[in-house]
Amino acid sequence: xTWLSRRWxxxxxxxxxLLVYSVYLIYPVIYSVFYSFSDYNGVAKPKYVGGANxxxxxxxxxxxxSLRNTMVILGIAVLVIxxxxxxxxVLLSSDIKGAGVLRALxxxxxxxxxxxxxxxxxxxxxxxxxxINGFLASLGFTGPQWIGGTSLTPLSVAMVYIWQTxxxxxxxxxxxxxxxxxxxxxxxxxxxxxKWQQLRYVTVxxxxxxxxxxxxxxxxxxxxxxxxxxxxxxxxxxxLSDVLVSYMYYVTFQLQNYGYGMSLAVVICGLGAVVSLxxxxxxxxxxxx
Amino acid sequence: MSAxxxxxxxxxxxxxxxxxxxxATVRSNRRGLRIATxxxxxxxxxxxxxxxxxxxxxxxxxxxxxxxPFSASNLTTANYRTVIHTLDLLLMYKNTFILATVSVVLGLxxxxxxxxxxxxxxxxxxxxxxQRILRYYFLAGLAVPVYILLFPVYRLDLTFHLFGTYWALIxxxxxxxxxxxILLLTGFLADFPDEIEQAAIVDGVGLFTLCTKIVFPLMRxxxxxxxxxxxxxxxNEFPFAVTLINKPSLTTVSLGASQFQGQWSxxxxxxxxxxxxxxxPQLAVFGLFxxxxxEGMTLGAVKG
Numbered sequence: 001x002t003w004l005s006r007r008w009x010x011x012x013x014x015x016x017x018l019l020v021y022s023v024y025l026i027y028p029v030i031y032s033v034f035y036s037f038s039d040y041n042g043v044a045k046p047k048y049v050g051g052a053n054x055x056x057x058x059x060x061x062x063x064x065x066s067l068r069n070t071m072v073i074l075g076i077a078v079l080v081i082x083x084x085x086x087x088x089x090v091l092l093s094s095d096i097k098g099a100g101v102l103r104a105l106x107x108x109x110x111x112x113x114x115x116x117x118x119x120x121x122x123x124x125x126x127x128x129x130x131x132i133n134g135f136l137a138s139l140g141f142t143g144p145q146w147i148g149g150t151s152l153t154p155l156s157v158a159m160v161y162i163w164q165t166x167x168x169x170x171x172x173x174x175x176x177x178x179x180x181x182x183x184x185x186x187x188x189x190x191x192x193x194x195k196w197q198q199l200r201y202v203t204v205x206x207x208x209x210x211x212x213x214x215x216x217x218x219x220x221x222x223x224x225x226x227x228x229x230x231x232x233x234x235x236x237x238x239x240l241s242d243v244l245v246s247y248m249y250y251v252t253f254q255l256q257n258y259g260y261g262m263s264l265a266v267v268i269c270g271l272g273a274v275v276s277l278x279x280x281x282x283x284x285x286x287x288x289x
Numbered sequence: 290m291s292a293x294x295x296x297x298x299x300x301x302x303x304x305x306x307x308x309x310x311x312x313a314t315v316r317s318n319r320r321g322l323r324i325a326t327x328x329x330x331x332x333x334x335x336x337x338x339x340x341x342x343x344x345x346x347x348x349x350x351x352x353x354x355x356x357x358p359f360s361a362s363n364l365t366t367a368n369y370r371t372v373i374h375t376l377d378l379l380l381m382y383k384n385t386f387i388l389a390t391v392s393v394v395l396g397l398x399x400x401x402x403x404x405x406x407x408x409x410x411x412x413x414x415x416x417x418x419x420q421r422i423l424r425y426y427f428l429a430g431l432a433v434p435v436y437i438l439l440f441p442v443y444r445l446d447l448t449f450h451l452f453g454t455y456w457a458l459i460x461x462x463x464x465x466x467x468x469x470x471i472l473l474l475t476g477f478l479a480d481f482p483d484e485i486e487q488a489a490i491v492d493g494v495g496l497f498t499l500c501t502k503i504v505f506p507l508m509r510x511x512x513x514x515x516x517x518x519x520x521x522x523x524x525n526e527f528p529f530a531v532t533l534i535n536k537p538s539l540t541t542v543s544l545g546a547s548q549f550q551g552q553w554s555x556x557x558x559x560x561x562x563x564x565x566x567x568x569x570p571q572l573a574v575f576g577l578f579x580x581x582x583x584e585g586m587t588l589g590a591v592k593g
Contacts, residue, residue: 027445102332104576175591
């Protein structure tokens with residue numbers, strides 16, 4: 001290889017990727033952190049204000065309500081998607097006819113644009129024309145205000161996120177299930193374990209790592225939710241249904257309060273990283289004891 | 290013991306995901322299997338219900354939807370005619386197609402070049418560390434979420450006078466896909482023996498021919514995975530599109546779809562017809578390449 005590694009050749013091979021990546025990814029991150037310490041509205045020169053934006057955030061009730069909404073979605077999503085996807089994966093790895101087709105159909109929402117998913121679900125969740133309340137009404141009940149009210153929106157967003165993600169997570173479990181060593185599974189069957197015992201004492205413990213991957217995926221996914229809220233409620237009423245990212249977007253591009261917007265972005269990034277890392281550390285400690 | 294999903298080779302993972310010759314992990318008796326089948330079909334039906342519902346709505350008039358939400362009589366194709374007359378679907382598709390093709394192909398080429406330099410080329414002595422550090426520098430981008438980039442990239446595009454051109458989006462799309470491209474490509478190259486390349490070099494092959502004729506063809510499976518992942522990403526991308534597109538003539542599929550609500554605020558039938566028209570081609574393509582897409586996205590998630 002040494003013959004083909006003259007300095008200009010190495011530089012030539014690295015330069016394009018290095019340039020685009022540094023200018024359009026690394027520089028923007030530094031820029032965001034930098035401007036999060038400033039007061040900047042895009043017109044006047046940015047003014048250094050120290051930690052003022054972060055202090056504002058501490059007293060900003062909308063920040064806290066969007067943090068709470070994000071956490072509610074996170075909790076529901078992890079508690080529902082991971083077990084549900086695992087169970088469907090187990091179900092679909094049995095001898096059901098057409099299991100492959102079913103798997104592809106359940107996976108389908110994962111490739112639909114999030115913006116379109118939001119649009120579709122407006123017609124499921126809308127209190128007046130939506131499918132759910134229409135169904136409840138035909139049974140004689142009055143359905144609640146799934147979206148647009150003051151309390152249920154995070155729950156509805158979680159529901160949509162589950163619909164979007166479950167098929168994707170289940171294929172990861174499916175791959176994990178199929179990579180289990182066959183002899184162990186057969187041995188447990190010979191020892192007379194029931195299906196349930198096999199699942200509880202053999203399959204689940206052997207798939208610890210897969211559970212970890214799936215949980216982290218679901219968590220990082222929740223911190224990226226933006227389009228769903230954007231279409232379902234636009235954050236309304238009065239930002240009560242905003243999640244962190246949609247609130248950051250509003251502050252930055254609608255209010256044009258760029259300094260504060262960037263400090264929100266920095267905090268969201270940090271939170272996402274901390275929650276994922278925290279989960280991984282907890283899990284490792286749990287395995288050791 | 291664990292299932293070792295992350296350390297599994299790509300081939301193993303591909304096999305595990307393949308739909309043919311299923312290995313039964315639950316060997317059920319007849320009755321259990323029958324219950325499992327019913328439950329599985331029921332779940333699939335529930336997942337598909339929202340899609341079927343908008344399909345039904347798209348064939349009904351808005352008045353009818355408001356008065357009898359559940360009726361399936363009085364179906365009409367009027368909504369589709371309205372949409373086709375007022376919405377420039379072809380333009381949306383053209384824009385998205387150009388963006389996806391250019392950014393994904395260019396992104397793959399330059400990622401491949403960098404990955405090759407980082408794994409195969411010899412850096413002068415004592416520069417070995419630089420080679421490793423550069424790789425980590427690229428991989429650091431995996432931890433960066435897109436939304437922190439929105440405003441800075443908006444400023445960059447303003448500075449470079451890129452607004453109103455495809456490049457306003459192509460450059461950030463390339464930048465955000467580089468880290469994962471490099472992760473998969475360097476991983477593959479590091480595991481792959483370089484004897485063929487050595488032989489080719491002895492035969493006097495130049496750098497360009499070596500890359501295009503010998504190394505790249507070997508990497509076709511990884512390249513295909515990345516192609517699928519990146520195209521889906523760019524096709525569905527919304528945050529950059531809504532921030533960086535300021536001309537109606539550059540509207541992408543996602544951006545166009547976000548405007549359906551305003552466009553037909555009370556015409557629910559038309560809104561759903563538009564959604565169906567955007568959704569159907571996407572689902573059709575997924576149906577055709579279903580195996581590659583599922584494999585690609587799962588591999589991507591596990592390796593990331």
